[in-house]
Amino acid sequence: MKLSTKGEYGLRAIIDIAENSKNGEYVSISDISTRQKISDRYLEKIIAKLKKSGLVKSSRGVNGGYILGKDPKCINMFDILSVLEDNIDVTECMDIHVFEKCNNHYTCKARKLWVKINEAVENVLKNTTLLDMIKQEIKKGEEIE
Amino acid sequence: MKLSTKGEYGLRAIIDIAENSKNGEYVSISDISTRQKISDRYLEKIIAKLKKSGLVKSSRGVNGGYILGKDPKCINMFDILSVLEDNIDVTECMDIHVFEKCNNHYTCKARKLWVKINEAVENVLKNTTLLDMIKQEIKKGEEIE
DNA sequence: CTATTTCATACTGATTTAGTAGGAATTATA
């Protein structure tokens, strides 16, 4: 049930971009790499996926790097992780075509659980935006000031 | 984010045992294997884990096999899968010791999401019993009869 | 022109997965 480092590092990377391009500045891989302590070569490959999907935009050359492709409140965790992870489902048979070809599909009672898990995870992912991830927590009492 | 075949096959196996030992009969690996279309040699290894944890009990020799170790309404999916899967958490850093040793742990905002996913999954697993899995669905209207 | 950056493709060592193999120990039954 473990996430790959692509998902793990990729989310940290896009959070880093969101937080460090506030004035419209592009955030370079080498900056992300040193802040997040992740190999820059590996980050390149991971961020390429984010780029391809449009979640981030890039600029080449000096002072180049990456900025968000959309407003952080319009990017949710499902968008991000489904781009980064090869498959986000807990089992292959979540794909209806795989399920129908499964030689046990009409007696399988286990699948009920996989469906429930999948729904629970998707619910979290789709209801958490990138903005939710980067905004400061309001500590108890602070809202009175 | 995918489950291993140990978790997948293991749950199918214990469901199979629950359904086929109704009269106190032991269910053999070869029977489970043919019904579930899973290699018997591999099943042996998987069911050994269930045995070791006490979720199933065994009897050797002729007419031997496995029966549940507890009432199916007292076995939940968390019990089963945490025995079958090596780690059920989405990231290593769900383990607090790993988290504290992480060189980014005091700036990491990504972890909030991993915690939410973990809670959502555990919630499903702990609130679904083996009895829930094997009981027949009551179809709409049927409860009136 | 040059330094800095992304972009594209290919390669690789280590680890994990999904089993297989061989045989010992136990037990019901004929």
Add this chain to the structure above:
DNA sequence: TATAATTCCTACTAAATCAGTATGAAATAG
């Protein structure tokens, strides 16, 4: 008591996946 059916135990292995490296081309600001 012999035999067939079963679990139990340990070791092995081929293939896939993971996590990362390596090389260098293309673009761009100054």
